[in-house]
Amino acid sequence: MAFKLNVNGHTTSVDVPADMPLLWVLRDVLNLKAAKFGCGMAQCGACTVHVGGQPVRSCMYPVSQVGTKAVTTLEGLSANGTHPLQQAWETVDVPQCGYCQAGQIMSAAALLAKTPKPTDKDIDTAMSGNLCRCGTYLRIREAIHKAADMGSNAAAKTVQTAGKE
Amino acid sequence: MKRKDSTQNVLNRRSFFKISAVAGGGVMFSFPFASDLLAQGRGGAAPPPPNPNNFIKVALDGTVTIVAKNPETGQGVRNMLPMMIADELDVDWKNVRLEQADFDDTKYAAQSSGGSTATPNAWTPMRQAGAAGRALFITAAAQKLGVPEAELTTGAGKVNHASSKRSATYGELAAAVAKLPPPDFSRLKLKDPSEYKIIGKKHSAYDIGKIVTGAPIFGVDVTLPGMLHACFEKCGVFGGKVVKANLDEIKKLPGVKHAFVVERPVITDAVLPGEPGLENGIAIVAETWWHANSARKKLVVEWNEGPNAGDSSVGYAKKAEELGKAAPQRTLRADGDADAALKSAAKVVEASYSYPFIAHAPLEPQNCTAVFKDGKLEMWGNSQQPGRGRKLVADTLGVAETDISLHMVRAGGGFGRRLTNDYMVEAAWIAKQVPGVPVKLIWSREDDMRHDYYRPGGWQNLKAGIDASGKIVGWKNHFLSYGDGETFASSSAMGPTEFPQRFVPNYTLQSSVQRLGIRTGALRAPSSNAFAFVIQSFIDELAHAAGKDPAQFRLDLLASGAPLPAPPAAGGGRGGFAPPGMNADRMIGAMKLAMEKCEWGKKKYPAGTAQGIAFHFSHMGYFAEVAEVTVTGTKVKVNKVWVAGDIGSQIINPSGAENLVHGGVIDGMSELMLQEITVDKGKVVQGNFNTHGMVRINQAPIAIETHFVKSTASPTGLGEPSLPPVLPAIANAIFTASGKRLRQLPLSKAGMSWA
Numbered sequence: 001m002a003f004k005l006n007v008n009g010h011t012t013s014v015d016v017p018a019d020m021p022l023l024w025v026l027r028d029v030l031n032l033k034a035a036k037f038g039c040g041m042a043q044c045g046a047c048t049v050h051v052g053g054q055p056v057r058s059c060m061y062p063v064s065q066v067g068t069k070a071v072t073t074l075e076g077l078s079a080n081g082t083h084p085l086q087q088a089w090e091t092v093d094v095p096q097c098g099y100c101q102a103g104q105i106m107s108a109a110a111l112l113a114k115t116p117k118p119t120d121k122d123i124d125t126a127m128s129g130n131l132c133r134c135g136t137y138l139r140i141r142e143a144i145h146k147a148a149d150m151g152s153n154a155a156a157k158t159v160q161t162a163g164k165e
Numbered sequence: 166m167k168r169k170d171s172t173q174n175v176l177n178r179r180s181f182f183k184i185s186a187v188a189g190g191g192v193m194f195s196f197p198f199a200s201d202l203l204a205q206g207r208g209g210a211a212p213p214p215p216n217p218n219n220f221i222k223v224a225l226d227g228t229v230t231i232v233a234k235n236p237e238t239g240q241g242v243r244n245m246l247p248m249m250i251a252d253e254l255d256v257d258w259k260n261v262r263l264e265q266a267d268f269d270d271t272k273y274a275a276q277s278s279g280g281s282t283a284t285p286n287a288w289t290p291m292r293q294a295g296a297a298g299r300a301l302f303i304t305a306a307a308q309k310l311g312v313p314e315a316e317l318t319t320g321a322g323k324v325n326h327a328s329s330k331r332s333a334t335y336g337e338l339a340a341a342v343a344k345l346p347p348p349d350f351s352r353l354k355l356k357d358p359s360e361y362k363i364i365g366k367k368h369s370a371y372d373i374g375k376i377v378t379g380a381p382i383f384g385v386d387v388t389l390p391g392m393l394h395a396c397f398e399k400c401g402v403f404g405g406k407v408v409k410a411n412l413d414e415i416k417k418l419p420g421v422k423h424a425f426v427v428e429r430p431v432i433t434d435a436v437l438p439g440e441p442g443l444e445n446g447i448a449i450v451a452e453t454w455w456h457a458n459s460a461r462k463k464l465v466v467e468w469n470e471g472p473n474a475g476d477s478s479v480g481y482a483k484k485a486e487e488l489g490k491a492a493p494q495r496t497l498r499a500d501g502d503a504d505a506a507l508k509s510a511a512k513v514v515e516a517s518y519s520y521p522f523i524a525h526a527p528l529e530p531q532n533c534t535a536v537f538k539d540g541k542l543e544m545w546g547n548s549q550q551p552g553r554g555r556k557l558v559a560d561t562l563g564v565a566e567t568d569i570s571l572h573m574v575r576a577g578g579g580f581g582r583r584l585t586n587d588y589m590v591e592a593a594w595i596a597k598q599v600p601g602v603p604v605k606l607i608w609s610r611e612d613d614m615r616h617d618y619y620r621p622g623g624w625q626n627l628k629a630g631i632d633a634s635g636k637i638v639g640w641k642n643h644f645l646s647y648g649d650g651e652t653f654a655s656s657s658a659m660g661p662t663e664f665p666q667r668f669v670p671n672y673t674l675q676s677s678v679q680r681l682g683i684r685t686g687a688l689r690a691p692s693s694n695a696f697a698f699v700i701q702s703f704i705d706e707l708a709h710a711a712g713k714d715p716a717q718f719r720l721d722l723l724a725s726g727a728p729l730p731a732p733p734a735a736g737g738g739r740g741g742f743a744p745p746g747m748n749a750d751r752m753i754g755a756m757k758l759a760m761e762k763c764e765w766g767k768k769k770y771p772a773g774t775a776q777g778i779a780f781h782f783s784h785m786g787y788f789a790e791v792a793e794v795t796v797t798g799t800k801v802k803v804n805k806v807w808v809a810g811d812i813g814s815q816i817i818n819p820s821g822a823e824n825l826v827h828g829g830v831i832d833g834m835s836e837l838m839l840q841e842i843t844v845d846k847g848k849v850v851q852g853n854f855n856t857h858g859m860v861r862i863n864q865a866p867i868a869i870e871t872h873f874v875k876s877t878a879s880p881t882g883l884g885e886p887s888l889p890p891v892l893p894a895i896a897n898a899i900f901t902a903s904g905k906r907l908r909q910l911p912l913s914k915a916g917m918s919w920a
Contacts, residue, residue, distance in 0.1 A: 034379020
């Protein structure tokens with residue numbers, strides 16, 4: 001089945017089964033590898049991307065549900081890795097293996113878009129769907145606070161623009 | 166890959182350090198490894214003569230490229246080993262480019278990630294390599310500037326002559342260096358730690374820019390022109406075989422290109438080998454992984470489940486109970502007379518502890534990409550032991566190791582799971598069936614959780630006596646594990662010097678084993694991850710029975726030890742190297758630092774909140790940890806953990822080190838509360854993170870403080886030793902806070918949960 005998708009600001013057509021999860025369309029058809037396969041049942045959050053500005057678990061999100069909503073992956077979060085979260089992640093040196101971090105950053109971007117100055121509790125609530133097998137949670141909290149300090153307004157703006165339908 | 170001819174080897178052996186020009190300009194350094202590095206992983210056999218290895222390239226424009234030789238699984242080794250070279254070479258870290266080595270043991274000697282061994286093995290040779298390079302640039306500059314070498318200094322990739330204010334960059338000197346004879350290694354002067362500019366400073370992961378922008382750097386991201394995608398269905402019971410399957414129907418499904426049965430050799434060993442290798446099953450190869458996996462759901466397979474179909478966790482527990490009541494099968498250690506000591510003790514404490522099988526579950530599911538062309542295999546994998554993986558592939562497929570090239574790709578976690586290489590041999594087998602076409606195999610999470618090499622479960626029946634002064638006088642442990650006769654299943658043994666051996670005069674360790682039909686293997690801090698919980702919880706029980714402060718009781722115990730015996734000549738021990746045994750003074754140092762930082766015994770907590778303490782020595786690392794918990798009913802909140810470790814004289818990358826300690830604590834919390842693999846009718850019941858969970862951010866401690874004792878010992882690894890003590894530290898805190906002594910892992914079995 002043919003679907004017209006708006007991914008990271010570009011319109012593209014794919015011919016895939018209607019029940020194919022967005023994750024596999026991104027990874028195997030569009031060759032966008034940031035979103036990761038970790039569990040296949042929305043348990044780990046490694047596949048988190050934004051659809052219409054909302055964070056979704058793309059491993060269980062059928063491509064047929066996307067419609068005209070804009071899809072944003074980590075590759076499209078900023079033009080050249082300069083989103084406050086990306087900068088904060090680099091400064092704090094958050095990752096160990098790094099496998100979950102695309103999903104972590106996308107969940108954090110959605111949080112900052114709604115809550116520019118989150119508390120630890122806000123962070124824990126918004127990020128509890130994203131597992132980190134290496135246990136970098138304390139640095140994730142620190143980096144989100146840092147990004148919020150660096151430019152919560154800029155962060156919110158980027159996500160809202162990307163999330164426009 | 167061609168074998169180097171013997172003339173080349175002789176030449177390299179004589180020159181010890183080889184310098185040559187590189188295509189496009191610049192210089193390349195080759196240097197040998199210390200023999201201990203070469204010996205590692207070779208079962209203690211005599212090391213081969215040193216092979217030259219190419220690690221440093223300096224281009225004419227001054228660009229420095231350093232080869233990162235080991236598999237990166239998140240432990241930060243990709244930064245650490247090149248940092249050692251770069252500091253001694255005296256170049257600016259921000260001008261260094263890293264190049265990941267392919268697997269090539271003729272060039273790089275040991276290339277593996279396991280046993281926290283990279284730091285101790287590479288510390289000297291990596292620094293020597295850098296220092297040798299620096300010495301050559303000084304020689305070249307002295308010739309060029311016409312001044313004595315002694316008047317020259319280096320810094321940021323330049324040689325400087327202070328009095329004449331002249332300097333030359335390494336790039337300018339590279340052509341001259343390429344013509345110099347090798348330096349005299351015996352005269353090389355390594356830096357004093359006070360001179361380090363890179364070692365000991367915080368450096369973010371080299372790949373962080375790629376990670377935060379989603380660049381395709383992991384095994385699962387490998388993409389090749391014309392590549393197909395595979396999944397692989399195995400029998401739920403280990404060793405089961407396909408009788409028949411609806412392959413003709415599967416082949417007709419959308420996107421499916423191939424479907425076939427993968428055969429394996431029959432294993433008849435009573436105890437499974439550490440790497441049983443290829444399993445029998447059905448491969449489906451399709452246009453995308455989703456097509457393959459959708460077809461897999463339509464598979465109808467009749468299995469011959471084989472001899473392990475009767476295995477069950479209920480059965481294991483029942484057998485353990487029988488074994489625990491019977492006379493132990495073997496005595497692994499008997500110092501003094503423990504029975505007599507217990508008879509005359511003022512107080513005897515008895516307790517049974519247990520821990521379950523658990524899965525590694527690295528977040529990146531097992532995967533491997535392979536293409537078979539003209540009798541040769543090219544592979545992309547993220548094994549922790551790529552050399553063993555390549556050998557397994559060669560042996561199973563009948564392809565020469567020299568006809569298999571292996572690219573080492575970043576791994577989304579290892580934790581010991583990628584020490585074994587079943588996914589590699591599966592990918593190779595499947596690729597060989599479709600010659601000329603690259604195939605990427607990806608396991609589902611359920612494949613991973615149900616076909617792991619599990620951390621073995623076990624039981625320990627302990628009995629100890631204390632005298633009137635509160636000193637432990639006798640210790641007996643009946644250790645119940647898996648195996649056959651005198652052979653333990655993989656990673657299921659307890660060594661005869663397990664703590665508190667040497668610290669209790671009358672010490673008996675006995676064991677009994679039962680057979681096992683599932684695979685076991687090394688999980689981060691193997692055996693220690695379970696034993697520390699048991700031993701340090703039981704010591705806590707003894708401290709309370711003696712009416713002593715649990716920290717002081719431990720310090721007294723550590724101070725009472727017999728002297729450390731001389732280390733064995735070679736081989737054995739955890740992590741593949743000779744363990745020197747625990748130095749009590751270093752552990753006392755770690756304990757005292759932890760107690761000082763957490764203000765042990767000085768804080769007044771409300772009811773339900775308390776601190777607990779524990780220590781454990783593993784992988785040459787000394788760790789003492791204190792947890793502060795609040796217990797509300799069955800809910801446990803870990804407020805804070807203080808970690809004090811001694812891993813030698815130098816923390817190579819403090820940023821990575823702190824991160825690994827956070828990981829050790831949080832990983833340990835997952836094991837303590839959440840994780841259990843059970844077996845029913847030969848099959849693993851749990852399949853995903855909903856049934857085999859891990860700590861989430863809202864359950865993580867509010868704070869983890871990391872402190873290091875800077876001792877005079879040579880630096881050792883940090884991938885593992887921070888994990889084991891956190892389990893008993895928390896369990897002991899729960900006891901003090903709530904009066905609940907929990908002896909069975911995971912604690913969720915007692916109805917507990919993380920707040």
